Amino acid sequence: MRELREFYIDGQWVKSASAGRHVLIDPSTEEESGAVALGAADDVDAAVSAAASAFTAWASCELGERVAAVKRLRHVYAQRLEDMARAISQEMGAPIELARQRQAPAALRQMDNYLAAIEGFSFERMLGLHAPNDRILMEPIGVVGMITPWNWPMSQIALKVVPALLVGCTMVLKPSEYAPFSSALLAEIIDEANIPAGVFNLVHGDGMTAGTRLVEHPDVAMISFTGSTGAGAEIVRRAADTFKRVGLELGGKGANVIFADADADAVARGVTSCFINSGQNCNAPTRMLVERSVYDEAVEKARQAARSIEVGPSNLAGSQMGPVVSARQYERVQSYIEQGIAEGARLVAGGSGRPAGFNRGFFVQPTVFADVTNDMTIAREEIFGPVLSIMAFDDEDEAVAIANDTPYGLTNYVQSADGARRNRMAKRLQSGMVEMNGQPRAAGSPFGGVGHSGLAREGGVWGLEEFLVVKSISGWDGDARS
Numbered sequence: 001m002r003e004l005r006e007f008y009i010d011g012q013w014v015k016s017a018s019a020g021r022h023v024l025i026d027p028s029t030e031e032e033s034g035a036v037a038l039g040a041a042d043d044v045d046a047a048v049s050a051a052a053s054a055f056t057a058w059a060s061c062e063l064g065e066r067v068a069a070v071k072r073l074r075h076v077y078a079q080r081l082e083d084m085a086r087a088i089s090q091e092m093g094a095p096i097e098l099a100r101q102r103q104a105p106a107a108l109r110q111m112d113n114y115l116a117a118i119e120g121f122s123f124e125r126m127l128g129l130h131a132p133n134d135r136i137l138m139e140p141i142g143v144v145g146m147i148t149p150w151n152w153p154m155s156q157i158a159l160k161v162v163p164a165l166l167v168g169c170t171m172v173l174k175p176s177e178y179a180p181f182s183s184a185l186l187a188e189i190i191d192e193a194n195i196p197a198g199v200f201n202l203v204h205g206d207g208m209t210a211g212t213r214l215v216e217h218p219d220v221a222m223i224s225f226t227g228s229t230g231a232g233a234e235i236v237r238r239a240a241d242t243f244k245r246v247g248l249e250l251g252g253k254g255a256n257v258i259f260a261d262a263d264a265d266a267v268a269r270g271v272t273s274c275f276i277n278s279g280q281n282c283n284a285p286t287r288m289l290v291e292r293s294v295y296d297e298a299v300e301k302a303r304q305a306a307r308s309i310e311v312g313p314s315n316l317a318g319s320q321m322g323p324v325v326s327a328r329q330y331e332r333v334q335s336y337i338e339q340g341i342a343e344g345a346r347l348v349a350g351g352s353g354r355p356a357g358f359n360r361g362f363f364v365q366p367t368v369f370a371d372v373t374n375d376m377t378i379a380r381e382e383i384f385g386p387v388l389s390i391m392a393f394d395d396e397d398e399a400v401a402i403a404n405d406t407p408y409g410l411t412n413y414v415q416s417a418d419g420a421r422r423n424r425m426a427k428r429l430q431s432g433m434v435e436m437n438g439q440p441r442a443a444g445s446p447f448g449g450v451g452h453s454g455l456a457r458e459g460g461v462w463g464l465e466e467f468l469v470v471k472s473i474s475g476w477d478g479d480a481r482s
C-alpha cells in the first residue's frame, strides 16, 4: 500500500496543505493499493507561483538548453521504463505487457517526435517578401495548467509537458486522481534530469478543488485539458473570466466504415482496436459500419474475434484484456450494455456481468452488438469500455451520413481496397483524424478532434504551436543584433 502525501513544487517535495485523500483500488482485485493526497487551492497557488517565477528565465534561455533538458529527461525516463510500466499497470489496471509495450514507451515516442519537430522550427518568421521589416514572433504563452486523465496517463502527459518544455513554458500538472503513481514517478524523473526548479510542478488532486483552482487562477495563461467532454465544457466556462486559452482533447465515438472490398482482416482488426486497453480509448472505433452485402459475415467475424479475447488480471504476463479502471466505470459500462439490450440491439458476444470465472475485479465481457441503429444510446454516447456496435449501410452516402451523425469527431476509420473511394471518404468524414486500411498515422502527425471531441492539436509542430502566442511586429531591423 503506497501513500503519496507530497507534491513536487519549485524543485522540492512538499506536504499537501489539505487532509483530503483519494483511496486507490486495484482494478483486478478490488483491494486498496494506495492513496493520494488531494491538493487544496493553497497547494495549487504555491505551484502556480513557482511556475510564474521560473517563467522568464526558462522562456528566454537558449533553445539548445531546453532541447538538452528534454534529452536528459528522455534518458532518465528510458532508464525507469519498467518502473513506469508497473506504476501505470497498478494504478489503472492495464495488463503489465500492455503497460510495458505501449503505455510507458508512448512517452518516449512523444519525446522523440517533439525533438524532431523542434529541429528547424522557427520562432522568428518573415511575414513575406513584400514586408521586409515585419516579423512574426512565436512566444511561449506563459504558465500552463495541465489536467489529464487516467487511460493513457503518460502518453497524454508527455503530449503536453514535452512541447511546453521545448517552447519555454512553465507548468503545473494536475493528473487524474485515479492515476497518480505514474506522474509522481515522472516528477522524480524530471528532478533527476535536472530540469530547473519551478519549470515543472506537480499537484495531485481532484477536478472540483485542485482542477478548478488551476482553471480559475489569474496567473495561469492556458489550460491544456484531456478528459471527458462534460468536464471540458465546464472548464471552458470557468476559464472565461480570466480569458485563458483552453486546449481541449475530449471524448469520441469513432466510426469504422468497412466496405465489401476491404481486406480479410479488417473486421478482426476493428474489434482489436475497439477493445485494446479494455475499450478505454478516446479514439476507439466503437461504431462498426459494414456494407450490407458482407454484413452477416462481418458480424460472425466480430463475434469470433470478441470471443477469442481472453480476460485476466493486470499482473499476469500475456496479451489478455484487463479490467476497467474503477467500480464507477464498471457500473457505467454495465448500464450501457443493459441499455443496448433493452433498446433492441442484438447481442452477439459478451453481455452484462463479469466474464465466467470472475467474482471480483472490474472485469467486463468483450461485448458486441449487431443490428444497432444510430439513434440507440450505445451508438450515441461514449461508453469507454469494451463494447462494439455494428450497423449496416447500403452505399457511400449512407455510410457518411451515419458516421457524421454524432456530436463527436475525433478519429474515423475506413477500410476499402479502392483508393479513390478512401480519399473521398477521408474528405467527407467530419473528424480531426481519419485512419485507413489499418495504417497508423505517422510520427509527427497532429492528434485532435472537432465538435464535442475538442479543439486542440497535439503532436508534431502543431503540438508546439499549441503553447505559443503569435506576435506581429512592424519596423523590425533585420540587421540589428538583440
Ligand code: NAD
Binding pocket: 147, 148, 149, 150, 151, 152, 156, 174, 175, 176, 177, 205, 206, 207, 208, 211, 212, 215, 226, 227, 228, 229, 231, 232, 234, 235, 249, 250, 251, 252, 281, 282, 283, 382, 384, 410, 449, 453, 454
Ligand atoms: P474526466 O473528465 O473525468 O477527468 C479528466 C481530468 O480532469 C482528471 O484529472 C480530473 O480530475 C479532471 N477534472 C474533472 N472535472 C474537472 C473540472 N470540472 N475542472 C477541472 N478538472 C476536472 O475524464 P477521465 O474519466 O479521467 O478520462 C476519460 C475521458 O477522457 C474520456 O471521455 C476520453 O474520451 C477522454 N480522453 C480524450 C483523449 C483525447 O486526446 N481526445 C485522450 C484520452 C482520454
